[in-house]
Amino acid sequence: MCADRAGRLWRIAEMCARCAAATPDCRVLDTAASPPAPVPDAAGTRHRAEGEPAASAPAGTTALFSDPAAFSAGEAAPDAGSASVPAARTATSATAPRRPKRWGKIAQRIVPYDLQPDVLRLELIELGDAFRAYQSNPEPDQTLLADLHDRKARAFSSWADVTGNASLRHEAKRAAGAAQATRDMHANRLGLPAGDPDGPAVERLLTRNHAAHARTVLAYVQAHAPHHEPDVHLLVLLLTLRAARDGTGNITGQDITGWLPDGAEQALEQLVAAGWLRLPGSTAEALASRPEDFTTFTVPNLLPEQPRPFPFGKTTRAKISGWAQKAVGDRKFRKKKLSAATRLLALYTAAHTQSGGRLGHPDDDGLALAEVAAFCAMAPEEVAExxxxxxxxxxxxDAGTADGRLRGQLTERVLPLGGPL
Structure with a gap:
C-alpha cells in the first residue's frame, strides 16, 4: 500500500518484494512466502509432500494472488511472518552515490563536467594539464609546444561544434596560428652550415621575424642619422636600439669606446649639437661613466609623444640590441681594430642573408652596392675594400662586387648571427 505525495490517496498494488523495498512511502500489508517445491509422483502429477500442512491465512488479513500456478483456488496466502522482507529504501538511498567526475581547466576556461562526448571532455582536461606541465619545464621545447597547440586547435574546434560557441572557434584558430608560428620560430633558429647540407644544425640569434625588425631599424638609422659618417651611423644605430621603446636608455663610457675605439667623443658631440641626443652632462662625463654610475640619455625623436617608428616590444628590442652589439663587437674586429665602416658592413651583410648564409634574396644576385654604401656611409667603390x-x-x-652587386657567403663561424630574409 503506498500513498501519493500529499499523503491522502492510498492504493493497493501487487508487487514483488524487491519492488516494494525500492518504492518510497510503501507499507507492506502482507507477504507471500515462496511455495514449497512440488513432489512429483510416479504419474508425473504435482502434489504437496506427505504430512505437509496446508497454508493458512493469518488472522485479520487475506491476500489473494493472481498466479494460478503458485496457489490453487481457495488456498490462502502463507503466513506473513514466515518470510523476511527487505526494509523499504527512501528516495535518497534508492540511488548509490556517484563518484564525482574529473574536472579541469584550459585557457582560463573550466571544462564543463557534463560536456559530451566524454572523450572530448577528457582530452580538454588532459591538454590543460599538459600545458601546465610544459610551463614548469626548465628548458623550452618548441616541437612539443607546437604539438600541444595543434591538439588545442583540434579540441577547441570540436568543442565549438558541440556548443556552437563562436569564441571557442576563435580560440581554435589562434591555437592553429600559434602552432605554425612556433614551428616557424624553431625552423628559423635552425640552419645548415654553408656548403654542407648534411652538417649539424645551427641555432640563430634572430628568428625571421626578429631579422625583419632589425632591418627596419637599419633603414631608420640610414634615414635619420644627422650626419653621413660611419662613426655617427654606428653610434646612432646602437643608441637607437637602446632607446627604441620609450626614447631613453643607459650607457657607460666602456660601451661607447667599445663601439668606437677612435672618434667616440667627436661622434657624441655631433649628435648632441644636432639635437638628436640629449645628455645630462657633458660628453666627457658620459665617456667617463662607469657601470655603477651610468649615464641616462634621451633621444627626442623616440619619446612616447612622438610617432612610434618601431612596432616591436621590449623582448624583441633586447634581442636585436644584443645581436647588433655582438656583431659589431666581434673579437676579430677588436683584434684587427677594424673601423666603424667595416663593422657597419658586417652588420648589414648579417641582416640580409638566406637561411644558408648567402647574401641577398634567393631571387637576387647578392646585394645592391648603392644600398650597402648608403647604410655604411661610404662610396660604392669603397665597399670592395x-x-x-x-x-x-x-x-x-667568396666576396665580390662585380656588376654593382655585393656577393658573398657568411662563414660558418658567424652563421648564427645571420638574419634570414
Whole structure:
C-alpha cells in the first residue's frame, strides 16, 4: 500500500518484494512466502509432500494472488511472518552515490563536467594539464609546444561544434596560428652550415621575424642619422636600439669606446649639437661613466609623444640590441681594430642573408652596392675594400662586387648571427 505525495490517496498494488523495498512511502500489508517445491509422483502429477500442512491465512488479513500456478483456488496466502522482507529504501538511498567526475581547466576556461562526448571532455582536461606541465619545464621545447597547440586547435574546434560557441572557434584558430608560428620560430633558429647540407644544425640569434625588425631599424638609422659618417651611423644605430621603446636608455663610457675605439667623443658631440641626443652632462662625463654610475640619455625623436617608428616590444628590442652589439663587437674586429665602416658592413651583410648564409634574396644576385654604401656611409667603390677586410676577419667568403652587386657567403663561424630574409 503506498500513498501519493500529499499523503491522502492510498492504493493497493501487487508487487514483488524487491519492488516494494525500492518504492518510497510503501507499507507492506502482507507477504507471500515462496511455495514449497512440488513432489512429483510416479504419474508425473504435482502434489504437496506427505504430512505437509496446508497454508493458512493469518488472522485479520487475506491476500489473494493472481498466479494460478503458485496457489490453487481457495488456498490462502502463507503466513506473513514466515518470510523476511527487505526494509523499504527512501528516495535518497534508492540511488548509490556517484563518484564525482574529473574536472579541469584550459585557457582560463573550466571544462564543463557534463560536456559530451566524454572523450572530448577528457582530452580538454588532459591538454590543460599538459600545458601546465610544459610551463614548469626548465628548458623550452618548441616541437612539443607546437604539438600541444595543434591538439588545442583540434579540441577547441570540436568543442565549438558541440556548443556552437563562436569564441571557442576563435580560440581554435589562434591555437592553429600559434602552432605554425612556433614551428616557424624553431625552423628559423635552425640552419645548415654553408656548403654542407648534411652538417649539424645551427641555432640563430634572430628568428625571421626578429631579422625583419632589425632591418627596419637599419633603414631608420640610414634615414635619420644627422650626419653621413660611419662613426655617427654606428653610434646612432646602437643608441637607437637602446632607446627604441620609450626614447631613453643607459650607457657607460666602456660601451661607447667599445663601439668606437677612435672618434667616440667627436661622434657624441655631433649628435648632441644636432639635437638628436640629449645628455645630462657633458660628453666627457658620459665617456667617463662607469657601470655603477651610468649615464641616462634621451633621444627626442623616440619619446612616447612622438610617432612610434618601431612596432616591436621590449623582448624583441633586447634581442636585436644584443645581436647588433655582438656583431659589431666581434673579437676579430677588436683584434684587427677594424673601423666603424667595416663593422657597419658586417652588420648589414648579417641582416640580409638566406637561411644558408648567402647574401641577398634567393631571387637576387647578392646585394645592391648603392644600398650597402648608403647604410655604411661610404662610396660604392669603397665597399670592395671593406668586404676584403671582412673576408680576412673570417666573416665573409667568396666576396665580390662585380656588376654593382655585393656577393658573398657568411662563414660558418658567424652563421648564427645571420638574419634570414
Amino acid at each position: 671593406h668586404a676584403a677586410l671582412l673576408a680576412d676577419a673570417d666573416w665573409l667568403t
